[in-house]
Amino acid sequence: MKTLIHIVNLLLISAMLLGVAISRDSKAFGKNLKEQNKSEFPSERCLKELGLTPTTSLRQLTPSIWRTSDGSEIYSTEITGKEIFGFGGSTPLYILVNNGIIQKVTYKDNDESPSFWNNAQKLLTTWNGLTIKQASEKKVDAVSGATISSNSILDNFQSILPTINNQIKKKR
Numbered sequence: 001m002k003t004l005i006h007i008v009n010l011l012l013i014s015a016m017l018l019g020v021a022i023s024r025d026s027k028a029f030g031k032n033l034k035e036q037n038k039s040e041f042p043s044e045r046c047l048k049e050l051g052l053t054p055t056t057s058l059r060q061l062t063p064s065i066w067r068t069s070d071g072s073e074i075y076s077t078e079i080t081g082k083e084i085f086g087f088g089g090s091t092p093l094y095i096l097v098n099n100g101i102i103q104k105v106t107y108k109d110n111d112e113s114p115s116f117w118n119n120a121q122k123l124l125t126t127w128n129g130l131t132i133k134q135a136s137e138k139k140v141d142a143v144s145g146a147t148i149s150s151n152s153i154l155d156n157f158q159s160i161l162p163t164i165n166n167q168i169k170k171k172r
Contacts, residue, residue: 039064039076040108042094049106050074050096064160065167072098073167078108080159086120086152088112093124093156100168102127102135105157112149120149127157132168136161 044054058066064076077084078092085091088111096103105124110117120143127135136158143150 039078039092042066042074042076043109046094046106046108050094050104052096061167064163070098072096072103075160075164075167076108077156077160080163081156084152084155084159086110086112086149087116091149091152091156093153093160095127095157095160095164097132097164097168100131102130102132104128107153116146116149119143120146120153123150123153132161132164 041058041060042050047054047056052068057069058074060066061073064079066074068074073096075095075097076092077095078090081092082090091110091112092108093105094108095105105127107121107124112120122143123140126140127138130138140154142154
């Protein structure tokens with residue numbers, strides 16, 4: 001009987017902690033519980049890392065694509081990669097493409113452990129200067145010591161390539 005009471009108490013405490021975590025972060029077990037049908041506008045840090053200024057004029061074309069005044073486009077993986085998680089949760093990317101060439105890739109702030117993420121984000125320069133076709137054919141290995149985080153980068157990147165291809169075809 002005592003064991004049953006302990007188990008019930010443990011379950012109640014676990015449920016309470018889960019409830020607090022969900023109400024505070026809208027996450028359960030690293031998964032975002034908010035409906036994602038629109039990408040967040042790139043932060044000032046993201047714009048700078050993409051080589052743009054915070055005052056760059058951006059026009060939103062779709063929920064996950066913005067066009068700059070020079071015709072470059074920023075793609076977000078928040079929607080296409082919403083089921084892709086690193087160790088600490090979702091790891092969306094922003095990809096800057098100009099004339100079918102990947103200029104830069106950066107990441108939206110996330111909950112990955114900084115030491116692992118710093119190691120994994122070395123992958124972000126892998127696709128710079130490549131066409132979409134070259135990037136999709138390039139074989140890239142996960143970073144040793146940050147496998148889960150780096151696989152989430154690789155999977156997020158792959159998830160947006162069909163969207164980029166479709167957008168390039170529309171422009172022709």
